[in-house]
Every structure is written in C-alpha cells, then in structure tokens.
Amino acid sequence: MTETWADQLDVGTGLMQLTNLVQDIYTTVSDRHDLTPVQARLLCVLLGGPRGMAELAQMFGVEKAALTGLMDRIEKRGLAERSAVPGDRRALQVTLTAAGRKAAIAFHTDMGEALSALTDPISAADRDHFRSVVEGMVSRCRTSRSNG
Amino acid sequence: MTETWADQLDVGTGLMQLTNLVQDIYTTVSDRHDLTPVQARLLCVLLGGPRGMAELAQMFGVEKAALTGLMDRIEKRGLAERSAVPGDRRALQVTLTAAGRKAAIAFHTDMGEALSALTDPISAADRDHFRSVVEGMVSRCRTSRSNG
DNA sequence: TATTGTTATACTCTATAACTATA
DNA sequence: TATAGTTATAGAGTATAACAATA
Numbered sequence: 529m530t531e532t533w534a535d536q537l538d539v540g541t542g543l544m545q546l547t548n549l550v551q552d553i554y555t556t557v558s559d560r561h562d563l564t565p566v567q568a569r570l571l572c573v574l575l576g577g578p579r580g581m582a583e584l585a586q587m588f589g590v591e592k593a594a595l596t597g598l599m600d601r602i603e604k605r606g607l608a609e610r611s612a613v614p615g616d617r618r619a620l621q622v623t624l625t626a627a628g629r630k631a632a633i634a635f636h637t638d639m640g641e642a643l644s645a646l647t648d649p650i651s652a653a654d655r656d657h658f659r660s661v662v663e664g665m666v667s668r669c670r671t672s673r674s675n676g
Numbered sequence: 677m678t679e680t681w682a683d684q685l686d687v688g689t690g691l692m693q694l695t696n697l698v699q700d701i702y703t704t705v706s707d708r709h710d711l712t713p714v715q716a717r718l719l720c721v722l723l724g725g726p727r728g729m730a731e732l733a734q735m736f737g738v739e740k741a742a743l744t745g746l747m748d749r750i751e752k753r754g755l756a757e758r759s760a761v762p763g764d765r766r767a768l769q770v771t772l773t774a775a776g777r778k779a780a781i782a783f784h785t786d787m788g789e790a791l792s793a794l795t796d797p798i799s800a801a802d803r804d805h806f807r808s809v810v811e812g813m814v815s816r817c818r819t820s821r822s823n824g
Numbered sequence: 825t826a827t828t829g830t831t832a833t834a835c836t837c838t839a840t841a842a843c844t845a846t847a
Numbered sequence: 848t849a850t851a852g853t854t855a856t857a858g859a860g861t862a863t864a865a866c867a868a869t870a
Contacts, residue, residue, distance in 0.1 A: 539803055540791035542810040547698040549817055550691055552737070564859065581829060589700070594861050596830060601859075610829095618828040618869045643688035646813050654809050655687055661806045662690040665794050669697055712836065730851060742838050744853060749836075758852095766846045766851040827870070838859080847850070 553642050561635045567602055568639075571624065571632035574608060578623045581610075607631055701790050709783045715750055716787075719772065719780035722756060726771045729758075755779055 537545075558568040566588075573579065573587060585595040599622060602608050607628035613619040624632060647655055685693075706716040714736075721727065721735060733743040747770060750756050755776035761767040772780060795803055 536807070537811065538788075539795045539807045539810075540788050542807050542814065543694075543698055543791055543795070544787075545814045546691075546810050547695050547702075549814060550695040551699065554692075554695075566860070582827080590860085591862060592829060593831080593863080597860070616828080616870075620829070639692075640686075640688050643691055646817065647687045647691070649816055650809060650812065654805075657802070657805055658809045659684070659687045659690050661798060661802050662687075662694050663685065664798065666690065666693045666697060668797055669794065714837070728851080738837085739839060740852060741840080741854080745837070764847075764851080768852070825870095828868085829866100830868105831864100831866075833863085833865105834861100836859105836861080839857085841855085843852100843854075845851085845853105847848100 549646070550643070553646070554639065557635065557639045557642050560638065561631060563631070563635060566598065567607075568635050570598060570602060571607060571628055572636055574622060574624045574628070575632045575636065578621045580613070581620050581622065584622060602628075697794070698791070701794070702787065705783065705787045705790050708786065709779060711779070711783060714746065715755075716783050718746060718750060719755060719776055720784055722770060722772045722776070723780045723784065726769045728761070729768050729770065732770060750776075 554568070555565055558565045561568065563571070569588070570584070573584070579587070581595050581599070582592060585592045588595070599608065599610060603610065606625055608622055608624050610620040610622055613621045647658075650658065702716070703713055706713045709716065711719070717736070718732070721732065727735075729743050729747070730740060733740045736743070747756065747758060751758065754773055756770055756772050758768040758770055761769045795806075798806065
C-alpha cells in the first residue's frame with residue numbers, strides 16, 4: 529500500500545536491467561580504449577599473470593580454436609604474446625607485453641571509475657548491504673557449479 | 677574488524693562478477709532454446725508488441741543494417757516477420773509469428789526460473805532491499821543518459 | 825591414448841558505405 | 848533533404864572437425 533509499490537518490478541527484471549546496464553558500460557569503455565569487450569577481458573585476466581591457452585579457453589567458456597583466433601588478433605596488435613613453457617613442449621604461455629599491461633591497467637581504471645559513477649550515489653550502508661547480497665549470489669553460484 | 681572484512685571485494689568487482697554470472701545464465705538458457713542471445717532478446721522485446729526496424733535498431737544500439745541481417749535470420753526461422761505499415765510506405769513493422777510468440781514465452785519463463793534460482797536463497801528482506809538499490813541504479817542511469 | 829594447440833570452414837553479429845524508395 | 852530499409856563488403860567471435868606434436 530505504499531506509494532512505491534506500484535512501481536516495483538520483479539527482482540529478476542531488475543537483475544536483467546542491471547546486467548544490460550553494466551554490459552553497455554563495459555562495451556562503451558572497451559570502445560574508448562579501442563578494444564573489443566572480449567579483448568578487454570583477456571587483457572584484464574592476464575594482469576593476474578601468464579596463462580595457458582587451454583586455461584584461458586576454459587575460463588572464457590570457449591573452444592581452444594576460438595582462443596587461437598583471439599590471440600592471433602591480440603598478438604598482431606602487440607598487446608600479448610605466446611611463449612614456450614619449459615617442461616611441456618606442447619603448451620604455450622600467454623603474457624602481456626608492456627603495451628598490453630599499460631592498456632589493461634588503463635582500461636581497468638576507466639572501468640572502475642565508470643562503475644563508481646553507478647554506485648557512488650548509493651549510501652554507504654545500502655552499498656555495503658548490496659555488496660554482501662551480490663557476494664552471496666556469486667559465491668552460491670560458484671559452489672553450485674562445482675558440485676553439479 | 678569483523679571476520680568478513682578480509683574477504684570483502686570492491687563493489688565494482690562484485691558488479692562485474694554478477695554481470696558475468698547473469699550473462700552466462702542468459703547464454704545458457706538461450707542455447708537451451710536454440711537461440712542466440714540477441715535473437716532471444718529480440719523475441720522478448722517483440723512480446724511487448726510490434727516494432728519498426730529503426731526503432732529496434734535504436735533499442736539494441738546497433739545500425740539499421742545489423743537489424744536487417746538479424747531479421748533475415750529470425751524470419752528464415754519463422755519466428756517473426758516484416759509487414760507493411762499503413763500510412764508510411766517506407767516503414768516495416770516487425771511482429772512475432774505464433775511460433776515466435778511460443779518460443780519467446782518459453783524462453784522468458786525459463787530465464788525467469790533461472791534467475792529465481794539465483795535470488796530465491798536470499799531472505800525476503802534482503803531481496804527487497806537489493807531490488808530497491810538495483811532500481812535506483814537503473815533509474816538514475818536512465819535519467820543521466822537522457823539529460824546528457 | 826590423452827592433451828595442447830593450430831588450421832580449415834561456416835555461421836552469427838556488427839560496422840561502414842552506397843543505394844532505393846518514400847516523406 | 849531527411850528518413851526507412853536493403854545490399855555489399857569486411858572483420859570479430861564462435862563452433863566443429865580434422866590435424867600435428869608432445870605427454
């Protein structure tokens with residue numbers, strides 16, 4: 529019976545709208561850095577250290593062949609490179625170049641600021657509550673995926 | 677100084693994780709219905725009624741030419757169709773076919789259930805609080821985009 | 825045999841530019 | 848001139864299948 533009741537949307541609908549919003553921001557920021565969204569994601573992952581091709585394919589939920597193409601393009605642009613892995617002559621290691629690291633950090637910083645514009649207007653208490661609910665969803669989903 | 681402090685992530689990071697999570701779910705459900713994510717989105721939009729090609733292009737943030745391709749494929753599959761608009765012989769109206777409506781509803785229902793699995797474990801109070809924070813972010817962003 | 829990565833092929837999605845037809 | 852839509856072309860991202868090299 530409150531005044532806001534009539535405007536209340538389904539939680540799922542809100543979740544979809546929020547996802548589309550963040551997705552739009554992500555695409556816009558990627559564009560600003562002359563990166564595709566997947567390329568930006570790849571660079572950000574590599575900020576955490578070198579990764580194998582198969583490892584990256586699994587993280588991204590794509591086939592190995594897709595990673596080959598992704599890496600061909602990112603390597604042609606001088607942002608990351610493949611190098612041999614000592615101890616396994618089949619495997620390749622993907623590492624950021626200096627330019628790639630710079631691009632990754634610039635993108636990540638910019639993206640952080642863009643998301644801040646979204647969350648800054650929220651009160652500290654609400655924001656903290658929101659964060660904990662989000663963390664709950666994320667962590668529950670992780671366990672449900674690893675357990676079956 | 678609480679025990680959870682050490683595990684707390686940045687709100688922005690949580691937002692990205694949540695977005696990736698919902699995105700993964702969306703792709704999985706689309707796949708289950710033999711649709712690409714964009715096709716699923718198109719069908720869902722059309723559940724709200726017929727739309728013009730230019731209108732759809734603007735809603736999706738893509739060029740008109742991209743809509744032409746999208747519609748070519750969805751029409752070839754018999755899920756939607758283009759028809760003339762009385763009063764403007766340049767314009768075309770996009771409508772769901774019976775099969776398209778059925779597919780759209782099935783997808784939407786499935787997606788709703790998948791999102792419920794995400795939000796059901798949250799307490800009613802937390803969920804409501806979460807929903808209102810999300811609505812705040814979405815509505816603030818809408819006004820900031822229309823005002824400049 | 826299993827795993828790591830590549831190549832070849834095809835499809836979807838997208839942008840740009842040039843075009844037609846109508847307003 | 849401006850708007851609605853299409854066609855042509857190109858590139859990114861993806862899947863599948865077949866392959867080579869190594870474990």
